[in-house]
Amino acid sequence: MATQQKVAVVIPCFKVKNQILDVITNIGSEVDRIYVVDDCCPQNTGDYVKENCNDERVTVLHNPVNLGVGGAVMNGYSAAIKDDMAVIVKVDGDGQMDPKLIRQFVAPILNGEADYTKGNRFFDLEEIHAMPKMRLFGNAVLSFMTKLSSGYWDLFDPTNGFTAIHRDVAKHLPFNKISNRYFFETDILFRLNTLRAVVIDIPMDAKYGDEESNLKISKIVGEFLVKHARNFSKRIFYNYYLRNMSLASIELPLGFVMLLTGTFYGISHWISSASSGVSTPAGTVMLAALPIIIGFQLILAFIGHDVSSVPKRPFHLTMRFWR
Template structure:
């Protein structure tokens, strides 16, 4: 708590999307410490009328209820909270789920790196402590590992893990530059956030945390979102590569990737075509033909790996909110 006390003049806000969490939400609110100035409960057209429930049973003066006329999903709820927090002048905005899985006592751990100027965005990672992983359902472990690999490719944050972790914090100046209307509003929300942050070249870091799994029931059905997630990951990967390597800047990696893909595919197609002919005619493929196929494949693979190495080495390391702050100061002075 010492780090937060040293920044006691900062306006820290917490956003809690609320949908079918009336059984847990009062406990979550009561556990939020005095370092937080405002708590936004976003009633996402909850069938349990959680907004009314909080207003009727919660006496915390920091709580403000925001209501949606239609259900927008967790992403839509968080964006509504972000908008209101930014409007009210928040410095850092923390997102906590209302189902009790996230310990509000960890809020200083998420806010600290941002207030210290070390990060623009922080997110939880439940995989730091290997002993604690044993409490996680095996299906979630496998799912997170697969999603983490896809997210590294599509977002460009190769040093992050546990991408679907919803315990996050963001500097308000960075949040204000996000395209709220374009960010995925449902289960792809956390992953899409990372993609958008990379486009801004914001610094994102993991915060170690434990997770508790009680009697709450997830609304996420893996079988229904696998195809959707794959398509969206491919879309974000393509956009990120185009924006960062061809639209904003041109580097050696910009050349390595297309040449590598072309050579890899050309070698594979050439080799497959000659293999089919040899198999049909019952003749052995000559050594020269094999080499003409293998060399482009190997060289193409090498170029693709070189591109990936460059991409990994260019993960954002300079917090963006400092630049935004400097611009605001210069604009204020000019006015």
């Protein structure tokens, strides 16, 4: 490949000693450099790769402390950017992702169609039955939350870690602000939206073997809710008040004010009527219902505008004109 078209793969490693060599072996010739990032793994996966892998493309990086998947990927991104790799692919080391799909993840970026690509295990409905039911439900909930917080309404499967990114986009990410651990894949979508980067899904099948999962749903639910709310608030402020203003900038706050006003007005009069035993007049009911209906319609109008505002022009193409 030409220098500007070089492709790198970053593999964050934590408790994947049994799978890592197979993952590296299956990475095709389209990849120029492979960064194996040992995230302070108790199995010393990095040293194991050095001792047992003869692939000249492999560079082993070590995190002095465990930073989580995000911290490991950021380390790999930094090394790939320094080595002038054009596209950086992230593949997990547990063998759940098929390296043969790397070409499909890279092609839209090299063709100028996207800045970032990610896997979607829900594209083929016939293959969904292979996914554990609890994980299926969890991904559906997380996908809806991510649509709200990131603004990418056309994406699904937000926690999918099979991704690829253009170097010029990765260079503009705030490495010190992106969540290091399990919220990494979701948080990076929010950061990409602030850059107005184009993101597309790549269909893929999920594989479940003997890998050890480090994710405990019960421990991350509260954290995810808080971070999604934070990112949603920031995105709305950045896109609708700081950088630009439109009719949607008015629809959202006005809709919430009317919805809350009608709700509280209706509840207060319902309590008053219940305690006094006197029926609420029809006019009072309408005074409560009307702002609720209008508020709900205004919020729906805002969502419609937000859905239509998904980035369309690749960020890395725009950057070429700034140079």
